[in-house]
Amino acid sequence: MPVINRIAALAPExxxxxxxLHRHPELEFQLPKTAAYVAERLRxxxxxxxxxxxxxxxxxxLIKGRQDGPVIGLRADMDALPIDEITGVDYASEHDGKMHACGHDGHTAMLLGAAKYLAETRNFAGTVALLFQPAEEDGGGGEVMVREGVMERFAITEVYGIHNAPNLPFGHFHTTQGALMAAVDTAWVTVxxxxxxxxxxxxCIDPIPAITAMVGSLQTIVSRNLFAMDELVVSVTQIHVGTANNIIPETGWFCATIRSFTPEVRxxxxxxxxEIVEGTAAAFGVSVEIRYDKGYPPTINDGDKARFAAEVAREVSGPEAVKDDAGREMGAEDFSYMLEARPGAYLFLGTGPGAGLHHPAFDFNDEAAPIGASFFARLVERALPAR
Structure with missing residues (x-):
């Protein structure tokens, strides 16, 4: 696997x-230790x-190359998750109820490794903008960075990101042209x-039959309102109602996650x-309050940039280890906001067998870091060749 030799030498670092970073997880936008550590490494x-x-x-x-040229953005997310860690590793989280269960610690380390190589060699014509982002898991830090004008302020013309993928073969890259990940909306219903x-x-007017009827009827959106060749998930994930075995409750609530790919389906x-919730409420004589929050949009790769990124990945991992028509999945990513602002691509990097993302036993495979860092570095050198 042709990882860049200099980056391979950076593996221990x-x-x-x-x-x-794994020992010191922080959540959402409140990443003072994480950001200070990253800034210190960058200096x-x-x-x-x-x-x-x-x-x-x-x-x-920013890292400037040997000559002037366009600006490429490379993004890594830095935030952790509100989960109690059970890995048992000697570098486990030192903060109860917080852990890096999605590998953002690995994403940050990969981008720092690429940064060190690029700052040493500067074998490109243009500028690299390293985007270390907070609040991917909750809060939409990618949207906030875009809204604060990072694309315009730093004249970024294209943008790329990687996410580790446990149980994808080690060192393999998966991506696709067009929609890669879904939009996510969340609904809360109080009955x-x-x-x-x-x-x-x-x-009484019992809210429980109304809630169960609503939950069942919502499944007809997928089975009866959606063209069979389209893709959609409507999952009710929580129902909370009742306090005792001999009391009909006054109220209850449920929530749902909705995943889709197109504005029309959304x-x-x-x-x-x-219509279903309000109509069912009228039929059962209850009142409802609906909060329907629009979340992250779909993550849509630019076709040309995705093809180019796959070519670079093949240089790093070999032609048999890259799949550029891997299809799409129902997970969501706030890198989507950056791809709405600028053309680019998002890829998954396989880290081999292990606990899945967001699992309390998850741990990023450090052996994958040189591969991701090499991909970022090669991408810059290929996209901005030095004259």
Missing amino acids: MKEWRQW EIGVDEIHEGIATSGIVA TGRGGHGATPHE AMVERRFH
Whole structure:
């Protein structure tokens, strides 16, 4: 596997960086230790500019090549998850209820490794903008960075990112042209009836039958309102109602996650969700309050940039280890906002067998860091060849 020799030599350093980050997880936009650590490493590396405090705790660092040219953005997310870690590793989280269960510590280490190589060699014509982003898991830090104008401020013309993929073969890259990951919307429904004694239901308006009817009927959106060749998920993930075995509750609530790929399907689901819930409420004599939040948009790769990124990945991992028509999945990513602002591509990098993402036993495979860092470095050198 032709990892860049200099980056292979940086593997112990990337491992040290990654495991420090793993021990000190922070959530959402509040990443003071993480951001300070990354900024300190960037100063040691010798990048040309460091801009801190973007989207609260995000960082944009610039590395200038040997000649002038376009600006390429490379993104890594830095935030952790509110999970209690059970890995048992000696660098496990030192903060109860927080852990790097999605590998953002590895993403950050990979980008730092690429940054060190690029700052040493500068074998490109243009500028690299290193985008260290907060709040991917919750809060939409990618959207905030875009809204704060990073693309315009730093004249970024295209943007790329990687996500580790446990249980994808080690060193393999998967991506696709067009939609790669879904849009995610979330709905909360509060149902209010009239509570009372379980022995006298005729004196009550029971919210439970209404809620169960709503949950069942919402599944008809996929089975009866969607063209069979389109893709959609409507999953009710929580139902909370009742307090005792002899009390009909006054109120209850449920929530759902909705995953789709096109604006048309997204709009159809929102419309049918309201119609079904409100119609069922009227039939059962209860009142409802719906909060329907639009979340991350679909992650859509630019076709040309995805093909180019796959070519670069083949140089690093070999032609048999890269699949550029891997299809799409129902997960969501706020890198989508960056791809809405600029053409680019997002890829998955296989890290081999292990616990899945967001699992309390998950741990990033440090052996994958030189592969990801080499991909970033080769991408810059190929896209911005030095004259």
